[in-house]
Structures are given as C-alpha cells and as structure tokens.
Amino acid sequence: MKLETLGWNSFFAEPFAHQFADTAYTVGRVALEHKHIYRVYSEHGELLAEIAGKMRHNALGREDYPAVGDWVVVSARPEEGKATVHAILPRKSKFSRKVAGTVTEEQIVATNVDTVFLVNALNRDFNVRKIERYLLMAWESGANPVIILSKADLCDDVEEKVRAVESVAIGVPIHVVSSLDNIGVDELRPYLGEGRTIALLGSSGVGKSTLINRLHGHEVMDTGSIREDDDRGRHTTTHRELILLPAGGILIDTPGMRELQLWETGDSFEESFKDIEELAESCYYRDCTHAKEPDCAVRGALADGTLDQGRWNNYVKLQKEAAYLARKEDQRLQLAEKEKWKKINQSQRKMKHRK
Numbered sequence: 405m406k407l408e409t410l411g412w413n414s415f416f417a418e419p420f421a422h423q424f425a426d427t428a429y430t431v432g433r434v435a436l437e438h439k440h441i442y443r444v445y446s447e448h449g450e451l452l453a454e455i456a457g458k459m460r461h462n463a464l465g466r467e468d469y470p471a472v473g474d475w476v477v478v479s480a481r482p483e484e485g486k487a488t489v490h491a492i493l494p495r496k497s498k499f500s501r502k503v504a505g506t507v508t509e510e511q512i513v514a515t516n517v518d519t520v521f522l523v524n525a526l527n528r529d530f531n532v533r534k535i536e537r538y539l540l541m542a543w544e545s546g547a548n549p550v551i552i553l554s555k556a557d558l559c560d561d562v563e564e565k566v567r568a569v570e571s572v573a574i575g576v577p578i579h580v581v582s583s584l585d586n587i588g589v590d591e592l593r594p595y596l597g598e599g600r601t602i603a604l605l606g607s608s609g610v611g612k613s614t615l616i617n618r619l620h621g622h623e624v625m626d627t628g629s630i631r632e633d634d635d636r637g638r639h640t641t642t643h644r645e646l647i648l649l650p651a652g653g654i655l656i657d658t659p660g661m662r663e664l665q666l667w668e669t670g671d672s673f674e675e676s677f678k679d680i681e682e683l684a685e686s687c688y689y690r691d692c693t694h695a696k697e698p699d700c701a702v703r704g705a706l707a708d709g710t711l712d713q714g715r716w717n718n719y720v721k722l723q724k725e726a727a728y729l730a731r732k733e734d735q736r737l738q739l740a741e742k743e744k745w746k747k748i749n750q751s752q753r754k755m756k757h758r759k
C-alpha cells in the first residue's frame with residue numbers, strides 16, 4: 405500500500421520528520437480498533453498493532469488513544485504482520501462527542517476527514533433544522549461539509565428544497581442525488597480523489613450505505629435492513645472502518661459516526677414526533693406503555709388510522725435505539741471512572757514506595 409493512497413501528505417509528514425527522523429519508526433493509518441488491537445494500513449500491508457506500554461502509561465484519556473483515521477507512529481514487524489504503536493500524529497480534523505457526566509471525556513469517532521457528506525433525504529423526513537445542526541458538527545470537526553440531498557426520485561419540489569437549504573448553508577456545496585436512478589453520483593467523485601478522506605453523516609435510512617456502494621462500485625455495505633444487532637454485520641473479520649475506494653479516495657464509516665447522528669439530534673427527536681408525544685398525554689395512565697392498558701390514546705389512534713402504523717413502528721425503533729445507546733454509554737462511563745481510579749491508586753502507591 406502506498407502511503408499517499410492512504411491519505412499521507414505534508415500535514416502528517418512534517419511533524420513525523422520533525423520528531424521521529426532519527427528513529428526506525430514508520431507510519432500507518434488506523435482502519436479498525438477492536439479490544440485495544442488496531443488494524444493499521446501501512447507500506448507493509450495491514451499490520452495488527454498494540455499500544456506501547458509507555459504510551460499507555462502516559463495516556464490520560466480516550467483522546468490519547470488512536471481512533472479510526474489516525475496516522476500512528478509504529479515500529480513494524482512485517483514478517484509477523486505486527487506492529488507497536490508509539491505515538492499519534494497531530495489530527496487534521498476529528499469528530500468527537502463530549503461525554504458529560506462524572507468524567508468529562510472526549511470520545512473520538514473518526515479523524516483526519518477531509519470532506520464530510522451531510523446526507524439528508526428529500527422525502528418527508530426532510531428537515532432544514534437538522535441540516536443546520538449537522539453543519540455545526542462539521543464546522544466543529546475541521547472537515548469541509550458538503551450537503552447531499554438524497555432520494556431525489558421521491559421528491560417533486562426539489563428546487564424549493566434546495567433553496568431552503570441554500571438559505572441556511574451559504575457557501576456550502578449542495579448536491580441533489582438519487583442512488584436509485586444514479587443521478588448526481590458522479591458529481592461527487594471530485595471529492596474522492598487519490599488520498600482524500602470522506603465520511604458520511606446522516607440519519608438512519610437516508611441512504612448512506614446505498615450511496616457508499618454506488619461510489620465504491622461494489623456492494624460493500626448492507627442496506628435497507630434494520631440493524632438491531634449492530635455487532636454482527638459490522639465486526640466480522642473482513643470488516644474495516646477505513647475503506648479504500650478502487651478509483652481512489654478513502655471512506656470512513658464507524659459505528660461511532662453513525663451513533664453521532666442519533667446523539668446530536670436528541671431534541672429534534674421529540675420535535676419530529678410531536679404528534680405521538682401529544683397523543684400519549686391523553687392516555688388514561690400517565691405511565692402508559694401503550695401495550696395493553698385500557699383507554700390508551702395511542703392504540704386508539706392506531707386503530708382508527710389517525711396514527712400511521714409505520715410511523716409508530718419507527719418511533720418505537722428509534723426510542724429503543726436511544727435507550728440502548730444511553731445504557732451503553734452508562735457502562736462505558738462506569739468503566740472509565742474505575743480505570744481512572746485504578747491509575748491514580750497505582751501512581752500513589754508508586755510514590756509511597758519511593759519515599
């Protein structure tokens with residue numbers, strides 16, 4: 405693998421030369437992390453890498469560990485297919501979530517993205533306020549945003565919607581795309597030149613995977629199915645979160661990047677399901693689960709057709725997803741807190757020892 409194909413350029417080469425010129429270290433780009441083992445693309449092909457003890461010891465938080473997209477400094481053992489990571493080169497851009505709670509930590513979900521495609525479907529989920537929010541996230545990351553209005557084949561007032569987007573996204577390129585009819589896809593290729601990294605941001609179901617397959621030319625992503633069990637399809641041995649496109653360009657697609665969508669659109673969730681929230685208020689029981697309680701306004705509305713069954717199913721699905729993510733986040737925070745104290749205790753013990 406040529407480093408330039410992987411996105412190597414002077415932004416990374418300069419700090420590397422500056423700090424590591426006299427060493428035998430080389431570099432690689434993180435394609436996947438799983439249980440503290442990193443799959444790293446390098447000139448020697450793909451290597452399985454672990455963090456050096458010293459680097460781990462000096463790490464204070466999550467941001468000090470490699471994330472998908474990072475360029476890492478490694479000592480490579482190509483004959484074994486292995487490597488040790490010693491440092492992370494400065495990040496050109498990063499997508500992260502600030503995790504609030506007892507420990508304020510940054511969880512990095514993708515780094516060194518040049519262009520981020522903000523994908524929004526031109527169907528009834530179309531929402532300019534959501535686009536505004538995505539734009540903020542993009543600006544914050546340091547990547548250049550490009551707005552993709554997908555599923556154009558489902559829309560009869562494209563012009564009007566484009567104008568609405570233009571008014572909130574001054575100076576940002578806007579592309580109208582239909583992956584189904586192969587409209588507008590080729591216009592996206594210039595963003596994907598050799599060594600350029602892109603990521604996709606957009607709600608579930610807007611057609612990100614379908615677009616990735618179009619751009620790649622092969623079915624590299626599952627589409628259309630509801631991924632209840634996210635771990636299955638996405639962590640198989642062949643699965644990588646840094647995808648090299650045959651015609652040049654690198655695509656980043658991490659579960660974290662997909663979660664970002666849901667997390668950051670927390671209050672728009674209630675906004676978009678206002679009708680259901682309002683219905684639920686007129687259920688007889690305050691804590692009605694809308695399952696089998698008597699006088700349930702939601703079931704009533706489903707029965708007489710005032711509430712669309714598909715819309716209700718989607719609402720339930722998204723709520724489950726949000727609850728699942730919140731639970732996962734909780735566990736993660738507890739673990740992080742434990743780790744932190746373990747480290748503090750260890751260093752205190754060491755200090756005592758020295759005295």
Ligand SMILES: Nc1nc2c(ncn2[C@@H]2O[C@H](COP(=O)(O)OP(=O)(O)OP(=O)(O)O)[C@@H](O)[C@H]2O)c(=O)[nH]1
Nearest residue numbers: 555582583584607608609610611612613614627628
């Ligand atoms: N009509 C129409 N349907 C599309 C288009 N692109 C994708 N779809 C359909 O929309 C559904 C969702 O597409 P995906 O590509 O899986 O959406 P996604 O954004 O990857 O969804 P998640 O993986 O849940 O984040 C599938 O049934 C696709 O066939 C399009 O251009 N037009």
Ligand SMILES: [Zn+2]
Nearest residue numbers: 687692694700
């Ligand atoms: Zn109810």
